[in-house]
Amino acid sequence: MTVVLEVKNLQIAFGGVKAVDGLSFSVDAKEIIAVIGPNGAGKTSAFNCITGFYKPSSGAVLLYGQNITGKRPADIAAAGVSRTFQNLRLFPDLTVLDNVRAGMHLYGGQNWLDAILHTPRFKRSEAAYTEEAHHWLDFVGYSGARGVPIRNLSYGQQKHVEIARALARKSGLLLLDEPAAGLNYTEKRDLLDLCQRIRELGTAIVLIEHDMGLVMELSERIVVMNFGKEIADGTPAEVKANPAVIEAYLGKDDDEEVSARGDA
Amino acid sequence: MSENVDTTLAPRTTRPPASPISRLFESKQLGWIALAIALLIPLLIATPYSLNVMTTAAIFVLLASGLNIVVGYCGLLDLGYIAFMAVGAYTAGIIAKAFDLPLIFTIPAVIIMTVLAGLIIGAPTLRLRSDYLAIVTLGFGEITRITANNLSITGGPSGIFGIPGLLKIGDFDLQEPAVFYYVTVLVVAAFVLAAARLGKSRLGRAWRFVREDEDAAEAMGIHTYKVKLMAYIFGAVWGGFGGILFAAHLSAVSPQSFVFLQSALVLMAVVLGGMGNMRGVVIGALVISLLPELLRDLSTYRYLVFGLLLVVVMVFRPQGFWPARGYEPERMGDVSDRRLAKGTVR
């Protein structure tokens, strides 16, 4: 089994707050890993360190054995990491199709001179971009209008488009930050199915999620964080039985449930 | 979207019906129609004055299309854009005069100099937030003008006179006013078309991604600095060609032509026309450059009326006459279209 991602003793602090304090885990090809933990545990900060949006103060991130720690986000993306954001980060004035085309920037296929002269190469590559965009929108089960600005869409539709955009990157690793937040029961079932189909493409998934049912059903392994520290890493069954987890996370079951259902 | 969503609040997912005017504006032939009109006008009015005004307006359209790449596509506020035109005009003028060359042969040098200017002005400003960016570009614009005002190679405050014409083959002189007007219109049309095509390409999309959300663009593997620098460089080259035409038109270049007001007017054309939409920007540029001439009869009051008109437009159409709307065709015969038509979309 090839190791896709390896995170070693990752740390980052904001002022006095140690947002991530010694996180280590690894992801194999085609694996689905969940990162869970109470609000403010440092999950999103860990994603931001892995994808280069934050510079970790210590620790290492290896992608296919190659050190990508502290590189700029575009280089990390090009190395094969794709992600979504906790609060949707789409391009609001652009069309649904253009938003998905963003994920294909690295395909190349044309340069500025092709664009000015409308060479056959340009037309071919534009047609391929469009076809590919439709393909990924179909893949995630997006059924709304595609030629309209993204700001006109509902929240659930926007979440679909964001995943389609991330998939269009065709990278071996996909990081999803709370993909199920704000979704209803059926939409969550669809998401579960979608994640399994993504895995079949050969993509490993790391997802942050508050919905325990979804996490238990979907993931092979679960990494649990609390106050920046990693308190457990194991199979769903192991994590469920871990006393530290029960105390820190599952123990506070009722308020977690509320926050999981509450906001997006 | 869940079932119990109030449909009156449901977001609009279809394109709003197009009014006849916007259908005309969006028709594919509009560019050709506009070009035909521009080429036919001299047959109706070909006084030296009108040719002069129309040539100036065409050059102004070129500048606005270049600034639209920087401000409209990429979202980088530039308050010193006229500096690129200055670099182009001075480079062309100095070289043409020194070697007694037709201006057309200065094109390679102008491209090199404006690309350099784009890099020099662009590179240090890319890390700045937009309000600082505005101040720094304003400063660069002024520095360029003041430098031209003080160097001897640029002729100091009085500038350069007697710049050779564009090209002369035997008796055929491109500098003859009517001919020069046609040359200018064709060159400007080519650049406007090129800028519009760039806007609808991989690079043009990258510019818009950067404008809309830099972090998300980075996450897509887009080097935001490189992409922004490309916007500056393209804007600079467009401005440089405006400079060549300007130098040829007046056969003289002086620092007074590149004051801040000029940068502000070009920016106004872009904002008034509709940032990011090349067709709107062309209209904006024509209005800004022609309106004061059309209002000439009002003599000293014309700028007052001009200003009032601008205020009225910005109050009623804050996005400009014709903003970039961001619609594109759905897939033909697509499932979603059919479902949308039947109203069964979730």
Ligand SMILES: Nc1ncnc2c1ncn2[C@@H]1O[C@H](COP(=O)(O)OP(=O)(O)OP(=O)(O)O)[C@@H](O)[C@H]1O
């Ligand atoms: N850019 C930042 N500047 C300052 N503090 C930050 C920053 N980003 C995160 N933090 C802090 O780091 C801690 C962890 O935040 P983070 O967003 O990673 O939590 P999380 O586990 O994703 O929580 P949630 O489940 O609410 O999304 C919080 O205390 C937060 O305030």
Ligand SMILES: [Mg+2]
């Ligand atoms: Mg978070």
